[in-house]
Amino acid sequence: MNKAIQAVRGMNDLLPDAVARWQHAEATARAVFDAYGYREIRLPVVERTELFARSIGEHTDIVEKEMYTFEDRNGDRLTLRPEGTAGCVRAGIESGLLHNQVQRLWYAGPMFRHERPQKGRYRQFHQIGAEVFGLHGPDIDAELILLNARLWRALGLTDLELEVNSLGAPAARAAYREKLVGYLRARVDELDEDSRRRLDSNPLRVLDSKNPAMQDVIAGAPNLLEHLDAPSRDHFEGLRALLDAAGVRYRVNPRLVRGLDYYTRTVYEWTTDRLGAQATVCAGGRYDGLVELLGGKTTPAIGFALGMERLVELLAQAPAEEADRTEVYVAAAAAEAAHDALRLAEGLRDRGVRVEWHCGGGSLKSQLKRADRSGARYAVLLGTGEAAVVKDLRGREGQVERARAELEDYLMTHLRAASGEERTG
Ligand code: ATP
Ligand code: MG
Numbered sequence: 001m002n003k004a005i006q007a008v009r010g011m012n013d014l015l016p017d018a019v020a021r022w023q024h025a026e027a028t029a030r031a032v033f034d035a036y037g038y039r040e041i042r043l044p045v046v047e048r049t050e051l052f053a054r055s056i057g058e059h060t061d062i063v064e065k066e067m068y069t070f071e072d073r074n075g076d077r078l079t080l081r082p083e084g085t086a087g088c089v090r091a092g093i094e095s096g097l098l099h100n101q102v103q104r105l106w107y108a109g110p111m112f113r114h115e116r117p118q119k120g121r122y123r124q125f126h127q128i129g130a131e132v133f134g135l136h137g138p139d140i141d142a143e144l145i146l147l148n149a150r151l152w153r154a155l156g157l158t159d160l161e162l163e164v165n166s167l168g169a170p171a172a173r174a175a176y177r178e179k180l181v182g183y184l185r186a187r188v189d190e191l192d193e194d195s196r197r198r199l200d201s202n203p204l205r206v207l208d209s210k211n212p213a214m215q216d217v218i219a220g221a222p223n224l225l226e227h228l229d230a231p232s233r234d235h236f237e238g239l240r241a242l243l244d245a246a247g248v249r250y251r252v253n254p255r256l257v258r259g260l261d262y263y264t265r266t267v268y269e270w271t272t273d274r275l276g277a278q279a280t281v282c283a284g285g286r287y288d289g290l291v292e293l294l295g296g297k298t299t300p301a302i303g304f305a306l307g308m309e310r311l312v313e314l315l316a317q318a319p320a321e322e323a324d325r326t327e328v329y330v331a332a333a334a335a336e337a338a339h340d341a342l343r344l345a346e347g348l349r350d351r352g353v354r355v356e357w358h359c360g361g362g363s364l365k366s367q368l369k370r371a372d373r374s375g376a377r378y379a380v381l382l383g384t385g386e387a388a389v390v391k392d393l394r395g396r397e398g399q400v401e402r403a404r405a406e407l408e409d410y411l412m413t414h415l416r417a418a419s420g421e422e423r424t425g
Helices: 016-035 049-056 061-066 085-094 138-154 170-186 193-201 203-208 212-219 230-246 308-317 337-350 364-373 404-424
Strands: 046-048 068-071 077-080 103-112 124-133 161-166 264-271 280-286 301-307 328-332 355-357 378-382 387-392 399-403
Touching: 016 103, 016 124, 016 138, 016 308, 046 049, 046 085, 049 061, 049 077, 049 085, 085 103, 085 124, 085 301, 124 138, 124 308, 138 161, 138 230, 138 264, 138 280, 138 301, 161 230, 170 193, 170 203, 193 203, 203 212, 230 264, 264 301, 280 308, 301 308, 328 337, 328 364, 337 355, 337 378, 337 404, 364 378, 378 404, 387 404, 399 404
Parallel strands: 328 355, 328 378
Antiparallel strands: 046 077, 068 077, 103 124, 124 301, 161 264, 264 280, 280 301, 378 387, 387 399
16 A cells, blocks of 8 residues: 555644534624625735735744745745735735725635644634725724624624734834833843844834743833824724724733734734633734835725634534534435436425435445434435335434325425424424
8 A cells, every 4th residue: 555645734624524613604704794895805825925025024923934935937936825914905906996995805715824833823724804995093993893793793702802902103113112122121131032033123022922931021011002102092092982882892902012014003802711822813903004015005904814723613612503414315225216216306405405315326224324324314215116215314203105206295394394393392
């Protein structure tokens, strides 16, 4: 036997049992986006490396060490997208979608980052995200958060916690940054290696460190919110008032910063304590400078991305919902009966029944075994004569004989009665 080839580390198969849960989450997200007037956009998985280097920033974990970058056969430098925002902005500029208009867009798909794989952290992972272009005010920030909250409710998730912060405008942030660097330099002995490296390249990210040994230094750092410019302060207060009015609970976390450089003003995260270290399920924020940075006209923008693996893991911890299973398993004991069996299966499907047709012949016993494994309520066995056997595999109806011509109506009547039974019982 040849040696079996394995999947790439950190890139997982989603087997059918898991896919049912993914589809439920995806369908729910789609319905919520519809309810808020967001339209789907589909973007390439591969972009020019330069797009991410310019938008995400050279001094970020993603660009420094996580991107899957390669040269294609023409010698072009290309990258598997590590996130969706840059591509969405690129497409918006390129196709004129952002020109003097408001756009509410959403996307879903795989992203790629060369990180250390662990629970909730993979090298191919999936995001659902939204980006809104052309709106300045805190009202749209609040709308995105409300949209998130509606999605959690629709999925039955009641324990996600919201943290919000404001990064201010670029000038005020630069001033804060200097103050922060001064503070960190004075305590440089207490910084870990990562934080020392970030001190020069991306000091705000030090606040984001998860290292327990760093928490003391971080707690004593100057407070970002006390250094906001006046318009950003108004914006943040406006957002908080809207969230209060809508009854959304949140915590202000002045140390919440984003890994990506292009954020301005509002940043937020939805977290859970049910996923261990990988606690952030959804992260969002405003990035008013990005469209211009990528060659478009100055355009305010805000978006979020949620991690599907983490979301689905939370759903998996709840009691499983009954999946949509096969209702009727149709088998034929004789080759001649297969034609009627096929017609019966198609007729039932025409009427909305989920039917599995037995393929591959075999003994009566083995056919019944497969019928049972399918999870179907009824097995129908067409033999050589006119009569067929209908066996109730789950309920108390036992086994009855019916003429072939009556099978479809018999099954329709009993399936309806059976589903009524489940509803009331
Ligand atoms: P983290 O701090 O967990 O590394 P991040 O700041 O790098 O997150 P974002 O770039 O904001 O994450 O991506 C948004 C969301 O995508 C995250 O909150 C998370 O749910 C999910 N996500 C990010 N990276 C991964 C990954 N490698 N595997 C699985 N999900 C991920
Ligand atoms: Mg990360």
